[in-house]
Structures are given as C-alpha cells and as structure tokens.
C-alpha cells in the first residue's frame with residue numbers, strides 16, 4: 438500500500454513538500470484523541486520483552502525516530518502511536534531560523550538514501566518549549582536535540598546552547614548536544630575536544646540542575662577520524678555524560694553504489710549530509726569502536742542506515758541500547774516502526790530472550 442502511495446504520489450512531489458504534507462497529517466493525528474488512541478492501541482509496542490531501560494528512562498521498545506523529522510516537536514504523539522519507542526525532536530536552536538534556501542532535500546531512491554542541507558529550520562527553543570509543555574494524550578518518550586543558531590558567532594556557541602538547554606532540558610526525557618550536522622558552518626568543528634569539553638560541561642550543568650536531572654548525550658558525525666571518535670568517547674566518560682549517539686549524516690559520497698540510476702547520479706554531488714543505506718557500514722563501524730572503548734559505561738544509541746529488523750538486531754548485538762532511524766521512514770512508510778517491533782518480538786521469542794539486556798553487546802569484543 439505505502440509503496441503504491443510512495444511511487445504514485447509522494448515520489449512525484451518535491452521531497453520537502455511531501456515531508457510537510459506528512460507532518461501536517463501527523464499533527465492532525467496528534468490532536469485527534471480518538472484516532473491517536475486507536476492507532477496507539479494497534480501499533481505501539483506492547484511486548485514486555487521489547488522494553489529497555491537507559492539512563493533511568495523506561496523505553497517501550499529500543500527503536501526510535503532520529504532527529505530531523507519532527508524538527509519543531511509538533512507530532513510526537515502521532516509518531517509514538519505509530520510505534521516509535523522514542524522520538525528525538527529537533528534540532529532546535531535558541532533562536533528561530535528559516536534554514537537554507539530550497540531545494541535542500543534530495544532523494545536517491547536507487548541507493549535508498551537522502552541528501553539534505555536543511556540547516557536547522559525551526560521556530561526556536563521558546564516555541565518548541567510551548568509545544569513540549571502540553572499534556573500528552575498518549576505516552577511518549579521525547580529526546581530533545583539542540584544545536585547552534587546560525588547567526589550566532591562561534592565565540593557565542595556555548596551561551597547559545599545553554600539558552601536552549603535552559604528552556605528545553607526540563608521538558609526532555611533526554612537532551613542531545615548536536616555538534617555533527619554538516620549544514621551549519623563551523624558546527625562540526627565543535628567536536629574537537631578542546632571546544633567540546635567546555636560546551637558539554639556548560640550544558641551538563643543545566644541538565645543536572647533540572648528537577649529530575651535530565652540525561653545528556655552528544656551526537657557525533659561518521660566522518661570523524663577513528664582517533665577522534667575515541668577522544669570524544671573518553672571525554673564523555675570523563676565528564677560523566679549518559680551516552681553517545683552515532684552517527685549523523687556523512688559529507689562523503691564514496692559509499693554510494695555504482696548501481697546508481699540516472700536520477701541518483703543527478704543529485705549525488707549536491708552539498709549536504711547523506712543518510713540511509715550508504716551510511717550503514719560506517720555507522721556500524723563507529724558503534725563497534727565506541728563499544729570497544731567504553732563498554733557498558735555509556736549508553737550507545739546507534740543510527741545510520743537502519744532499514745529493517747536485521748539492522749536493529751545487529752546494532753543491539755554490537756552494543757547499542759537504543760537504535761534510531763529516519764531515512765527508512767521515507768522509503769518504508771508509516772508502518773515501518775510497527776513492523777520492526779513485531780519482527781523483533783518474534784525474533785526474541787525464537788531466541789528465548791525475555792530481556793533485551795541478554796543480547797545487548799553480545800557480539801562486542
């Protein structure tokens with residue numbers, strides 16, 4: 438059904454128009470109590486074996502929606518009802534900003550990939566706080582991903598993140614410092630430990646000061662050199678962070694296959710971050726490296742090229758406590774998370790696993 442809608446309708450629309458249409462439909466679902474409860478009852482994960490605890494938060498399932506889809510925190514209820522065990526909203530910046538000029542989102546269907554250079558288009562931390570502060574009609578675990586406002590100079594980056602953290606940390610189940618998106622000039626330079634240390638320290642002070650102490654994670658790029666991945670891991674341990682999210686999109690184009698069709702070839706050199714299937718191998722590699730470095734002392738959240746239950750299974754075995762996806766939703770449609778949960782349940786039963794802790798990190802060295 439979704440394949441039909443995708444090929445006949447959505448793929449003919451400009452990708453960003455298709456996204457806007459989808460978000461509008463989900464917003465409608467979010468504010469329609471009877472419907473959202475019905476969808477939640479049918480599609481949200483209910484198998485106790487899928488439940489997992491990370492940094493003190495109870496997740497109904499390990500598979501969640503990565504940042505970038507619900508940039509303004511407008512449809513977390515609908516997304517949770519569809520089966521995502523958590524929804525990471527954002528990236529949200531302290532000040533509202535329009536993002537980059539369109540077109541800024543491109544599909545590469547033959548590669549099951551997307552290139553985006555959205556540039557953190559969002560209504561700002563204040564607007565997001567108002568939406569996040571509303572009572573929810575269905576249970577939802579919400580991570581809040583924050584980034585730097587584009588017009589703020591690098592010298593003001595720490596204050597800018599702190600402004601967002603003060604506004605949003607009290608409303609988040611966990612907070613993420615995003616220093617890895619390729620579409621805000623200079624942002625990824627903040628991954629250097631000399632700059633990252635002071636930034637994370639300042640945001641952590643805010644997160645630690647909320648009534649419930651908000652868990653804090655950092656999201657990293659797949660393009661970091663291996664030694665830099667290790668350095669960030671060591672810093673996260675030193676500062677007492679709760680976890681690392683790996684990875685964001687890549688600026689590399691090498692992972693694209695030779696089997697591109699002309700349509701993919703036409704967009705491959707667009708500037709921006711590449712996501713989806715071509716990111717799978719590097720994302721898994723970074724996860725393995727992190728697990729080898731930190732063991733189970735940090736919660737690892739794996740994202741990048743996750744398409745199906747096999748990928749989720751592989752990430753759990755490699756040491757991820759939580760797994761996320763975004764591009765898969767574009768190609769697989771609204772039942773994607775539900776399907777992954779159902780198949781994961783079956784697989785756990787087949788392996789006689791009653792608690793995810795029995796498998797997390799089992800293939801890690």
Ligand SMILES: Cc1cc2nc3c(=O)[nH]c(=O)nc-3n(C[C@H](O)[C@H](O)[C@H](O)COP(=O)(O)O)c2cc1C
Nearest residue numbers: 503504505527528553685712713741742762763764
């Ligand atoms: C259109 C689009 C927008 C994104 N925006 C953000 C963002 O605002 N913040 C962020 O941390 N990651 C963002 N991401 C990255 C995703 O969260 C994820 O890390 C990346 O796409 C890899 O996962 P995937 O292969 O499952 O898509 C975005 C990805 C896409 C495709």
